[in-house]
Amino acid sequence: MTLTLLIYLSADNNLNDSARQDLESLRRGSFNSDITVIVQLDRWEFVDVEETIRYLIKDGELTEIKRLGETNAGDPAVLKSFIEESAKVYPSDKLMVVIWSHGSGVDDADIYDRKRELYFVPKEEVEEIGVSYDDSAQDFLDNIELQKALDVDVKIDVLGFDACLMGMFEVAYQLRNQSDVFVGSQYIEPPTGWDYPRILEELNSEENSHNIGESLVQFYADYYERESYDVTQSAFKMEHLEEVAKDLDAFAKVLRDNVACKKDLKYTFLSSQMFGQSDYIDLVDFVKKVKSRLKLEAVEPYADKLLLSLEQMIIANHTLGNRMRDAHGVSIYFPSQKRPFKETFEMYEKLDFSKDYGNWIRLIKWYWV
Numbered sequence: 083m084t085l086t087l088l089i090y091l092s093a094d095n096n097l098n099d100s101a102r103q104d105l106e107s108l109r110r111g112s113f114n115s116d117i118t119v120i121v122q123l124d125r126w127e128f129v130d131v132e133e134t135i136r137y138l139i140k141d142g143e144l145t146e147i148k149r150l151g152e153t154n155a156g157d158p159a160v161l162k163s164f165i166e167e168s169a170k171v172y173p174s175d176k177l178m179v180v181i182w183s184h185g186s187g188v189d190d191a192d193i194y195d196r197k198r199e200l201y202f203v204p205k206e207e208v209e210e211i212g213v214s215y216d217d218s219a220q221d222f223l224d225n226i227e228l229q230k231a232l233d234v235d236v237k238i239d240v241l242g243f244d245a246c247l248m249g250m251f252e253v254a255y256q257l258r259n260q261s262d263v264f265v266g267s268q269y270i271e272p273p274t275g276w277d278y279p280r281i282l283e284e285l286n287s288e289e290n291s292h293n294i295g296e297s298l299v300q301f302y303a304d305y306y307e308r309e310s311y312d313v314t315q316s317a318f319k320m321e322h323l324e325e326v327a328k329d330l331d332a333f334a335k336v337l338r339d340n341v342a343c344k345k346d347l348k349y350t351f352l353s354s355q356m357f358g359q360s361d362y363i364d365l366v367d368f369v370k371k372v373k374s375r376l377k378l379e380a381v382e383p384y385a386d387k388l389l390l391s392l393e394q395m396i397i398a399n400h401t402l403g404n405r406m407r408d409a410h411g412v413s414i415y416f417p418s419q420k421r422p423f424k425e426t427f428e429m430y431e432k433l434d435f436s437k438d439y440g441n442w443i444r445l446i447k448w449y450w451v
Contacts, residue, residue, distance in 0.1 A: 084118070084174035085287035088165055089244075091123040092155035092183035098125055100273050104182070105137075105144070111279030113142040116287060120147070120168040124155045136164070138172075155183070156222040158231035169236040176287060178240040178294070179232075179261070182275070185245030187362055188225060188252045188415045188433065189426050225256045225433060232260040239291040240265065242298065244275045247358050249316050251326065251365060251414045255435040258323040263295040263397065268314040268364065268413045269357045269406060277305035292319060296398040303400035312403030314357075316411035322395035329388040330414075331439035333369070333381070338445045340378045347449060350375050351416060355408035361417045361426075366392055366410035416446060 089108070093101030101123060108119055119139040134153040138145045153160050161181075169177055223231060232238065241261035243249075248266035257264065280301050285294065295317030302315040341347050350371050355364035366389065372378075373385050392412065399411035415430060430436055436443045 083176065083288045084116070085176045085178065085285070086118045086120065086169065086172050086174040087178045087180065087281075088168050089119065089121045089180045089182055090155070090161055090164060091121050092181070094124045094155055095184060097183065097273075100275065101125065101182070104275060104278060107278045108139050108282065109142060109144050111282035112139045115282035117282050117285065118172050118174065119282065120172060122150075122164045122168075124153055134160075136168070156227075158223065158227045161223070161228075161231040162234055165232070165234045165238075166236060169234075176239045176291070176294075177236060178242065179238050180242040180244050180276070181228075182244040184222075185243060185248045185266075185271075187247035187250045187358065187413070188430055189358075189361070189423075224429065225253055226429075229256050229260065229434075232257060234260075239263065240294050240298070242266065242276075244271065246270045247362065247413075249314065249411070249413060250362065251323075251330070251412050252430075252433055252435045254318050254320065254412070255323050255327055256433055258320050258434075260320075262291040262320055264318040264320055265295050265298050266316070268316065268362070268409055268411070269312065272306070272309070272311045272313065274305075277301050280305070292317075292397050299398040299400050303402065306402055310403075312405040314399075314401050314406050314409045314411075316399040317397040318395050318412065319397055322391065326388070326391045326395050327435060327439050329384070329391045330365075331441045333384040333388045334441035334445045336381050336384045337372065337378075338441070338448050340380045341376065344449060346376060355406070355410075357409075357413055361415060362413040363416050364409050365412050365414045367408045368414075368416075414442070417450075 091101050091104070105121065105123065108121065112119060121137045121139060122134060123137065124134040134150040135146055136148040136150065138147050155161075165179060232241070238261040240263045241257065243266040246267065247270065249268040253266070254264045276298075281298065284301070285297055289297070299315045299317050302313070306313045351363060351368065353375070354368040354371050356362065357364070369385050369389055369392075372381065396411040399409075401407065401409040431443060
């Protein structure tokens with residue numbers, strides 16, 4: 083069995099040095115690897131090379147395949163063509179795609195627009211807080227664009243995000259038809275990112291997609307055991323996304339119908355594991371705390387069913403650090419300490435999960451009105 087690894091290295095931003103280091107670590111790791119690696123690197127416009135370059139990495143050699151000129155890494159067509167062209171030129175039994183850059187989970191608000199309007203209050207100016215950010219083009223891939231970019235004519239077995247905050251249920255649901263397995267972090271990733279040398283040296287291409295996802299999580303866990311970072315990493319079976327969505331929708335409805343006081347829900351949210359700017363909470367931890375704190379008899383069977391389907395969806399989960407002790411593998415959007423930004427919320431309403439299963443977003447609206 084053969085495996086091709088495609089890495090979309092979006093470093094036309096302040097991650098340029100990290101991209102250069104990862105490129106070298108990939109080269110080193112390829113000496114004794116049977117994995118074919120193709121990298122598309124878009125670097126910051128002020129470095130020595132101002133154009134996007136596609137590389138083949140094999141047997142310790144970094145070979146330039148193609149120069150594409152200056153590209154916009156935030157354009158879905160650029161990512162789509164990279165995957166389709168590379169997979170056809172370097173066919174294999176399995177295909178793994180990794181998107182490497184900054185990540186912001188479901189917050190698709192335009193970070194290049196410094197004015198943001200709050201959803202439930204009059205407009206005011208606030209400070210700035212997608213994936214694949216391109217500073218030169220002042221563009222990025224929001225989750226709807228990411229879905230379009232990954233709607234390719236080749237099968238993706240494993241889809242990974244070497245980026246922050248992408249281990250969210252809504253992101254995975256948006257991409258549910260794009261791969262067999264999803265790998266990402268609920269929390270902020272350290273600048274060193276994934277352990278690419280070990281991936282190339284030890285990943286078994288004979289394994290199925292689920293086992294590969296499990297290995298990627300284990301490699302990440304081992305890599306940061308010796309560090310002082312708080313980190314998370316998890317892998318999902320995409321085939322279970324629909325079942326989880328149905329159970330989550332039913333849980334959200336019965337919860338909204340049975341919570342007598344918003345203050346009770348507030349304290350439950352605030353006691354749950356949070357990530358980023360406290361707009362993302364750990365879904366498993368929240369459901370468990372609803373059970374233990376609110377003790378609503380009508381909610382109990384729905385909570386249990388949701389926890390079971392989440393357990394079936396999550397292939398592997400790793401957490402490290404006291405701050406991440408209640409991270410169980412998948413997060414979800416809920417602005418629990420501040421009213422949501424209007425642009426973020428309106429983009430969230432357009433995601434497939436919000437459109438297909440509306441009770442979670444109704445719960446959020448009920449909470450804030």
